[in-house]
Amino acid sequence: MPSADLPAPATVEATVLRGKQLFNSAIGPVGAAANSQRPSGRMSDTGWGTCYSCHPNGLTDSVTWMFADGPRQAISMESTFPFGAAVIVNGAPALPESHMRALNWSAVRDEVPDFERNIRAVSGGGGLIPGIAEGAAGLANVPDLTPVANTGRSADLDSIATYLALGVRAPISPVSSHTVKKGRTLFAEAGCQNCHGGPNWTISALDFTPPPAASQIADAQLVKFLCRVGTFDPNLFADGVSNEIRANNAANVQARGILGFNPPSLVSVFASAPYLHSGAAATLDAVLENVTHRSVGRADGLDTLTDPHDRKELVRFLESIDRGTEPFLNVIIPPRACGPR
Numbered sequence: 344m345p346s347a348d349l350p351a352p353a354t355v356e357a358t359v360l361r362g363k364q365l366f367n368s369a370i371g372p373v374g375a376a377a378n379s380q381r382p383s384g385r386m387s388d389t390g391w392g393t394c395y396s397c398h399p400n401g402l403t404d405s406v407t408w409m410f411a412d413g414p415r416q417a418i419s420m421e422s423t424f425p426f427g428a429a430v431i432v433n434g435a436p437a438l439p440e441s442h443m444r445a446l447n448w449s450a451v452r453d454e455v456p457d458f459e460r461n462i463r464a465v466s467g468g469g470g471l472i473p474g475i476a477e478g479a480a481g482l483a484n485v486p487d488l489t490p491v492a493n494t495g496r497s498a499d500l501d502s503i504a505t506y507l508a509l510g511v512r513a514p515i516s517p518v519s520s521h522t523v524k525k526g527r528t529l530f531a532e533a534g535c536q537n538c539h540g541g542p543n544w545t546i547s548a549l550d551f552t553p554p555p556a557a558s559q560i561a562d563a564q565l566v567k568f569l570c571r572v573g574t575f576d577p578n579l580f581a582d583g584v585s586n587e588i589r590a591n592n593a594a595n596v597q598a599r600g601i602l603g604f605n606p607p608s609l610v611s612v613f614a615s616a617p618y619l620h621s622g623a624a625a626t627l628d629a630v631l632e633n634v635t636h637r638s639v640g641r642a643d644g645l646d647t648l649t650d651p652h653d654r655k656e657l658v659r660f661l662e663s664i665d666r667g668t669e670p671f672l673n674v675i676i677p678p679r680a681c682g683p684r
């Protein structure tokens with residue numbers, strides 16, 4: 344097997360490796376609770392599951408999970424941080440300097456260390472933050488947004504953030520950029536870049552140091568980052584199609600989404616079907632069948648993509664986007680679809 348020397352201790356490379364080790368491990372450091380002692384550890388309940396199981400190589404398992412906010416497609420993390428832009432301070436990406444996306448489809452989180460909640464609540468592990476109760480009993484001390492930031496509470500947890508910022512590689516598209524000129528023009532004409540533009544192919548980027556001001560939050564979401572593009576189907580059960588319901592909820596409470604969604608990056612989107620927060624679109628063609636979504640980027644609201652042949656050309660362009668594709672840098676944020684209602 345090929346092998347390499349370990350990075351020197353106390354370097355950023357060593358932090359990335361530690362983060363990757365924890366991310367890929369069902370075990371992690373030993374805890375005090377019965378389910379976090381050797382041979383298991385604090386990363387999951389008796390060592391049953393890892394971050395990697397839903398995010399292979401930091402990417403996505405393509406599964407729609409029923410989570411507390413509703414049906415949620417596992418998010419591929421090659422573009423949670425723009426490539427090479429993270430500023431690492433004390434072993435963690437500094438925010439907002441690292442230009443990280445607001446996190447999750449509903450913009451309910453603002454730091455990777457908030458995913459301590461997944462270790463405890465989803466994987467049933469002890470958790471990495473010391474000094475609070477292990478497992479679900481400590482969850483109240485691990486907030487999503489306010490009142491405190493979770494960065495800086497555990498060097499191990501911070502190292503996972505640094506791994507995601509620096510150590511996840513975007514899949515390389517097999518489609519050559521030379522065959523997609525028409526599709527690229529159609530993308531610009533439709534104003535897709537007004538939400539999927541900028542160096543990271545999304546306008547979603549933190550502009551504050553966590554925690555956020557309470558005024559930025561509505562229904563637990565950072566509302567400023569939410570855009571309404573006609574992809575939320577509120578007719579739970581009535582149309583026999585909608586799966587917009589929260590997990591483990593006997594009362595059938597409607598999922599989050601009525602306020603809009605956090606625009607995903609389009610980097611390597613060819614590799615992450617099915618699409619949208621709920622996995623409702625099996626293909627990129629299906630994403631573009633939605634007239635509201637495909638025309639919302641233009642100030643005049645004109646649908647420039649009525650011709651299915653044009654949509655095929657645009658899909659071909661979408662399939663070609665990877666880290667090597669030149670992004671659209673002239674972004675005008677369309678106020679009518681994004682931000683607080």
Ligand code: HEC
Nearest residue numbers: 393394397408415416417418423446447448449458461462
């Ligand atoms: C059971 C499957 C599952 C496991 C295990 C899991 N995730 Fe996720 N992850 C998801 C899903 C689903 C989403 C989207 C959730 C949403 O939008 O509400 C997500 C989203 C994320 C995001 C947001 C990325 C972005 O750009 O918005 C981060 C960061 C993340 N996960 C990190 C982790 C870490 C770290 C672990 C291990 C501690 C982990 N995940 C374990 C399924 C999982």
Ligand code: HEC
Nearest residue numbers: 533535538570574604605606607618619620637639640680
């Ligand atoms: C007003 C902002 C906005 C504009 C303009 C916009 N989108 Fe989107 N796009 C979004 C949001 C928000 C989502 C997520 C919706 C959801 O999950 O329900 C999304 C999702 C997508 C996805 C699915 C990605 C994934 O990982 O699941 C693709 C592909 C996409 N858009 C392509 C386009 C194209 C092509 C255009 C132009 C024709 C466009 N978008 C215009 C906001 C926008």
